[in-house]
Amino acid sequence: MWRAIASNAMTLFIVFLLAVGVAVIWAKDQYSAEGPLASAICLRVESGTNMNALAERLADQGAISNLAIFRAGAEYSGKSSQLKAGSFLIQPGTSMEGIINTVTASGRSTCGTEINFRIGVLRAEVKVRELDPETSKYVEIISFDPAEEAPEAYVDYAERGDTRYRVTLAEGVTSWQVVQELRQAEFLEGSLSAMPDEGSLAPDSYEVKRGSERQALVDRMTAAQSAVLAEAWEGRAEGLPLNSPEEALILASIVEKETGLAEERPQVASVFVNRLRKGMLLQTDPTVIYGVTEGRGNLGRGIRQSELDRETPYNTYVIKGLPPTPIANPGRAAIEAALNPDTTEYIFFVADGTGGHAFAKTLREHNNNVAEWRKIEAERAKNQ
Structure with a gap:
């Protein structure tokens, strides 16, 4: 009798192990399989957000199919505590594994709001724009002259922790124009030690962080122009x-x-x-x-x-x-x-x-x- 009971228990245990194994394999497949998201979204992760709260928001947006698997996958991969603040572009069909990798990687925003301070030959302009996830194109929201008072809505965007900043130099601007306009960029700090030599700044688009030093940015522009000139001179x-x-x-x-x-x-x-x-x-x-x-x-x-x-x-x-x-x-x-x-x-x-x-x-x-x-x-x- 006890032998029969033991045999039945062993059978049940084996069946249980098999069931667990099948469940684990199924869960892993679901974790890495194509997700249910039908169209791209810009996922904004605010500072202090935890993985559980994010999972619920993703489920509400139709980006994940199973809350438990998403949470377990984040925990098992050791990434549940590595969530970064920012705005992240999530493409259609991205797997749960892909979403977790995206929001725990560098913390560099890939969508959302961008403030572009453009220094042109005729005038400077501040443009606030946002990436449309479906078209992957930026949509302009606000545009104004930095010499004028910033619109009230600008302050709201500028105070967001995940807003990205960019300074763009048009080809043909003078060094005096660059210095004058950089002094009006409210998101930059510090003074400039001297007027850069004319021609020494590379026209380009430079991503910066709020609070970056003006002199450090000018140094980047100077180094970039030196590199361009050296390469072109070598191939003259x-x-x-x-x-x-x-x-x-x-x-x-x-x-x-x-x-x-x-x-x-x-x-x-x-x-x-x-x-x-x-x-x-x-x-x-x-x-x-x-x-x-x-x-x-x-x-x-x-x-x-x-x-x-x-x-x-x-x-x-x-x-x-x-x-x-x-x-x-x-x-x-x-x-x-x-x-x-x-x-x-x-x-x-x-x-x-x-x-x-x-x-x-x-x-x-x-x-x-x-x-x-x-x-x-x-x-x-x-x-x-």
Whole structure:
């Protein structure tokens, strides 16, 4: 009798173990299987949130199929206490395992609110935008001039712990403009030790944290520009009339200010390279303007004849060769164009009315192009 009871107990125990094994295998499969989320969501995890509370919110949003498995998976993997604050993009079908890995990894937000402080050639602008999870595109919420009082709604976004910050430099801004605008970035701290050399800052988009030091950011911009210039100089074309990386940076800044069309930069660079080779005056308006403004904002009017006639270090209608310094901070494309210009015989160019330029090899061709441009200017003036 006892032998029969023992045999039955052993059988039941084996069945139980098998059932547990099957349940564990099923749970592991469920944990790593494709999840039920139908469309992407931006999951915001606030500081102090625990894994249990997050699991309930995920279940309410239809992102996980089983609360118990999610919690057990987090506990078993040792990640239940590693939850990071931030906003995380969860793609459709992400498994429970994938969600846990996402919210316990770096803590770097991948969606949510971003404040972009953009320093442009004409003005600075603060833009608050949020990522639309379904389209993976940013939607602008607020936009304002940093010189003006920030809208009340901006403060709400700025005080969120998971808001990301970015400072963007447009190609062609001057160092004076950068310094002036960075002083107005309320999320940055500290002063700047000195005015950065003109041309030494790399136009780019820089992610920063609230409370970052202004000088540290400028140092990053300077290091980035040095790296870009060194790489481009190493790969430069042979036979250029440029004696140093510094001269290349000066030419690149002129190219940057002369055209807003990316595809034109190598052609514009070729004109100035050809003029330097021939010993011709560069005769470029942006250098004259820089001599007048010293890079402190925009001229806001046409160049006067007296300014074209007056000899200054930046008046390339009077001085030979390059001006003494860059006239703006050129981007990578302009630097590469200056060091690898197109091979052309062009020595003239003038606006063509489309946003680009008409290039010419001879003065006669150039005069014809100028005449066409004058007609376009007159027609536009008549229609205003």
